[in-house]
Amino acid sequence: MSVYSTTLFTEIDFERDGKQIGRLNLPYSVTRSAYGVIPIPLAVVKNGEGPTVFLMAGNHGDEYEGQIALGNLIRDLDPETVTGRVIILPSANLPAARAGVRVSPLDDANLNRVFPADPAHGPTHEIADYIEHHLMPMADVFVDLHSGGASLDYVPFVSASFTGNADHDRKAFDLMRAFGGPYGQVWNAVDIGATTGGSRTAGGAALRNGAIEIGGEFGGGAVVHRDHLHLVERGVRNLLVQAGVTPGATIQDTGPMRLMEANGTDLFSLAPDYGVFVPVAGLGEEVSKGDLVGTVQNLEHPERAPIEVTFRASGLLICVRAIGRVEPGDCLGHLAVDANEPQF
Numbered sequence: 401m402s403v404y405s406t407t408l409f410t411e412i413d414f415e416r417d418g419k420q421i422g423r424l425n426l427p428y429s430v431t432r433s434a435y436g437v438i439p440i441p442l443a444v445v446k447n448g449e450g451p452t453v454f455l456m457a458g459n460h461g462d463e464y465e466g467q468i469a470l471g472n473l474i475r476d477l478d479p480e481t482v483t484g485r486v487i488i489l490p491s492a493n494l495p496a497a498r499a500g501v502r503v504s505p506l507d508d509a510n511l512n513r514v515f516p517a518d519p520a521h522g523p524t525h526e527i528a529d530y531i532e533h534h535l536m537p538m539a540d541v542f543v544d545l546h547s548g549g550a551s552l553d554y555v556p557f558v559s560a561s562f563t564g565n566a567d568h569d570r571k572a573f574d575l576m577r578a579f580g581g582p583y584g585q586v587w588n589a590v591d592i593g594a595t596t597g598g599s600r601t602a603g604g605a606a607l608r609n610g611a612i613e614i615g616g617e618f619g620g621g622a623v624v625h626r627d628h629l630h631l632v633e634r635g636v637r638n639l640l641v642q643a644g645v646t647p648g649a650t651i652q653d654t655g656p657m658r659l660m661e662a663n664g665t666d667l668f669s670l671a672p673d674y675g676v677f678v679p680v681a682g683l684g685e686e687v688s689k690g691d692l693v694g695t696v697q698n699l700e701h702p703e704r705a706p707i708e709v710t711f712r713a714s715g716l717l718i719c720v721r722a723i724g725r726v727e728p729g730d731c732l733g734h735l736a737v738d739a740n741e742p743q744f
């Protein structure tokens with residue numbers, strides 16, 4: 401295809417056996433580069449017939465464990481060990497990843513809030529549109545690796561979206577379990593409308609295309625947590641085995657997994673005023689309704705008592721704000737509660 405294309409294009413042949421490491425080229429015509437593209441890394445590892453797993457990270461540019469793990473996988477994965485196909489998009493919103501920020505500096509858009517996208521609305525929408533209509537239809541399983549980014553820090557958890565279809569949900573649950581880790585989070589996609597167009601996320605696009613969606617949050621604070629990176633690397637490899645794509649490998653034991661869910665706005669704590677957030681509860685702690693999340697202190701008015709913020713529910717504190725300065729409405733943290741073992 402010509403480099404003068406005005407829509408995303410790639411030299412990669414998704415039907416060809418072997419390993420191809422190329423680029424998804426996003427045309428971006430600016431003063432310094434009239435016919436330029438933004439070359440978003442993309443790899444395909446294929447061998448014969450079998451399931452397709454689509455692995456993505458860098459949906460948000462300041463979330464690194466997934467981006468690093470998928471880069472490592474691109475170099476390491478041997479096509480001879482694969483049955484089927486692995487599509488790897490390690491830094492999906494490359495403009496945001498280049499800048500080390502959550503949303504694209506090109507159009508201020510959050511890739512995980514623009515699905516289903518209208519490509520006329522700018523580069524981030526163009527990426528989303530390509531993902532939903534070109535990559536997602538090939539996928540049996542879609543994996544979207546996140547972390548808390550600059551503003552949040554998470555305990556590491558893998559997640560699965562349930563649709564209410566028993567066969568789908570059992571496979572999703574087994575993939576989540578194989579990925580492993582201390583926590584597994586179950587989302588009810590029907591409740592959030594992900595299967596009917598209500599979800600603006602990449603996961604919603606996966607479900608609309610009939611794929612299984614596995615996600616997760618693996619740290620945050622815009623740093624790479626060493627242990628969380630290890631968890632992601634092991635998890636992705638385990639998932640490929642469970643999905644049947646690397647049948648010769650074995651699933652590494654990851655120990656017990658605590659099942660959680662986080663439905664309801666009362667699980668979220670928000671800043672009531674401008675100031676600096678001083679946490680009291682710690683990440684990973686069990687808390688009760690009424691306990692202190694922390695305080696918000698106004699640096700300009702030390703004579704004022706700090707504003708106390710309390711939890712509106714009980715649960716496990718899985719997410720805490722990672723930036724001191726707050727404005728009204730900023731998320732200070734959120735809880736998850738224990739979920740029952742699903743029955744299929």
Ligand SMILES: [Zn+2]
Nearest residue numbers: 460463546547
């Ligand atoms: Zn994210």
